[in-house]
Amino acid sequence: MSVKTLKIDGIDIAIEEGATVLDAARQAGVPIPTLCHLDGVGDIGACRLCLVEVGGSRRLLPACVTEVAEGMEVQTNTPKLQEYRRMTVELLFSEGNHVCAVCVANGHCELQDVAIQVGMDHSRFTYRFPDRGVDVSHEQFGIDHNRCILCTRCVRVCDEIEGAHVWDVAQRGAACYIVSGLNQPWGEVDACTSCGKCVDACPTGAIFRKGSTTGEKERDRAKLDFLVTAREKHEWTR
Amino acid sequence: MQSPTTTKQSKAASAKEHPSGDRRFKTLDMTMKRYQYKPDALIEVLHKAQESFGYLEEDVLTYIARGLKLPLSKVYGTATFYHLFSLKPNGAHTCVVCLGTACYVKGSNKVAEELEKELGIKMGETTADGQISLMAARCIGACGIAPAVVFDGTVAGKQEPEMALTKVKEWEAE
Ligand code: SF4
Ligand code: FES
Numbered sequence: 134m135s136v137k138t139l140k141i142d143g144i145d146i147a148i149e150e151g152a153t154v155l156d157a158a159r160q161a162g163v164p165i166p167t168l169c170h171l172d173g174v175g176d177i178g179a180c181r182l183c184l185v186e187v188g189g190s191r192r193l194l195p196a197c198v199t200e201v202a203e204g205m206e207v208q209t210n211t212p213k214l215q216e217y218r219r220m221t222v223e224l225l226f227s228e229g230n231h232v233c234a235v236c237v238a239n240g241h242c243e244l245q246d247v248a249i250q251v252g253m254d255h256s257r258f259t260y261r262f263p264d265r266g267v268d269v270s271h272e273q274f275g276i277d278h279n280r281c282i283l284c285t286r287c288v289r290v291c292d293e294i295e296g297a298h299v300w301d302v303a304q305r306g307a308a309c310y311i312v313s314g315l316n317q318p319w320g321e322v323d324a325c326t327s328c329g330k331c332v333d334a335c336p337t338g339a340i341f342r343k344g345s346t347t348g349e350k351e352r353d354r355a356k357l358d359f360l361v362t363a364r365e366k367h368e369w370t371r
Numbered sequence: 372m373q374s375p376t377t378t379k380q381s382k383a384a385s386a387k388e389h390p391s392g393d394r395r396f397k398t399l400d401m402t403m404k405r406y407q408y409k410p411d412a413l414i415e416v417l418h419k420a421q422e423s424f425g426y427l428e429e430d431v432l433t434y435i436a437r438g439l440k441l442p443l444s445k446v447y448g449t450a451t452f453y454h455l456f457s458l459k460p461n462g463a464h465t466c467v468v469c470l471g472t473a474c475y476v477k478g479s480n481k482v483a484e485e486l487e488k489e490l491g492i493k494m495g496e497t498t499a500d501g502q503i504s505l506m507a508a509r510c511i512g513a514c515g516i517a518p519a520v521v522f523d524g525t526v527a528g529k530q531e532p533e534m535a536l537t538k539v540k541e542w543e544a545e
């Protein structure tokens with residue numbers, strides 16, 4: 134396989150063809166904030182948090198779905214990018230109802246982490262306070278749509294790793310939401326194997342185990358990595 | 372009393388045939404077959420279903436999902452993404468208010484608001500008696516006569532809220 138060489142924030146990197154800019158940045162030890170990216174499942178470039186500047190392109194490109202190219206010069210932390218990222222996170226906060234103080238994921242939330250990472254201290258956008266509903270029909274789990282950022286990690290983990298495809302995105306625009314089965318209560322979807330991978334995949338407190346209270350949601354992300362390696366490489370590394 | 376044809380029918384029924392015996396499911400079968408039951412024919416099949424059933428009820432969506440071997444949530448997601456598909460039957464009368472830029476600027480939002488108030492429903496809903504459906508569109512290509520409203524398929528231009536209300540009240544009086 135051929136190798137591409139590129140520069141990320143001035144650091145020289147050689148990486149195999151087909152890798153993404155995000156892969157390359159990780160290899161170079163350059164942190165790029167992400168939300169919809171989840172190791173082990175396909176990328177879709179939904180959250181736009183990983184935007185970077187690429188020399189020669191006027192558009193900002195999402196690192197998670199941009200392939201490396203020979204001689205590429207990537208900037209990951211310019212003032213412009215910092216500004217955009219903070220705005221993206223602010224938009225996410227104002228779009229849903231993210232009330233950390235009463236959330237199961239408080240302290241273990243990737244949205245919260247990212248907000249801290251980009252230095253967001255308030256949102257300059259008006260909060261929408263949508264009324265999105267909660268589904269606790271499943272025996273073991275619940276989904277609070279108010280906390281959902283529509284990253285679709287649950288959709289992809291259920292489709293690509295578990296193979297059940299319980300979830301998908303329904304409607305469009307501002308009305309979008311994560312739907313289970315034929316818009317059925319989660320507990321009534323017979324495709325669901327109750328494996329709990331979506332709980333581990335969800336970056337926020339939107340999907341949770343029943344019975345956990347404020348700040349108690351801890352996810353076992355290593356489990357997903359383990360499963361993916363076992364599946365793809367037949368290596369059981371735990 | 373059992374008619375002899377019933378037994379014959381049930382014997383002939385393939386595993387895929389819809390138990391209701393509704394002919395329209397046959398049409399769906401034919402469409403799916405034409406696309407060799409390929410999952411990427413979903414949109415075409417939904418079109419056909421919308422055309423022959425008028426709307427996409429759960430039963431129909433499930434039938435299509437089974438036929439194309441697709442996850443239910445994916446079929447639901449696709450059906451609700453496109454404006455063209457509707458999951459509920461439309462009312463006997465339909466009223467589409469254009470909320471495209473030109474019409475909006477000319478005050479079609481006022482028309483829409485008044486209609487919602489009069490009918491007690493929101494855009495995209497149908498009155499409880501199944502008489503009138505209210506819908507919104509984004510530019511119907513009649514910008515020259517903005518604001519435009521489509522009453523039962525007929526375009527009416529330069530609509531003041533009162534004009535639209537009069538029309539709808541006629542329907543309500545039926
Ligand atoms: S429920 Fe969680 S994992 Fe699923 S889309 Fe929403 S935030 Fe992402
Ligand atoms: S991580 Fe790249 S767009 Fe979300």
Ligand code: FES
Binds near residue numbers: 469471472475518
């Ligand atoms: S905006 Fe209404 S017809 Fe074009």
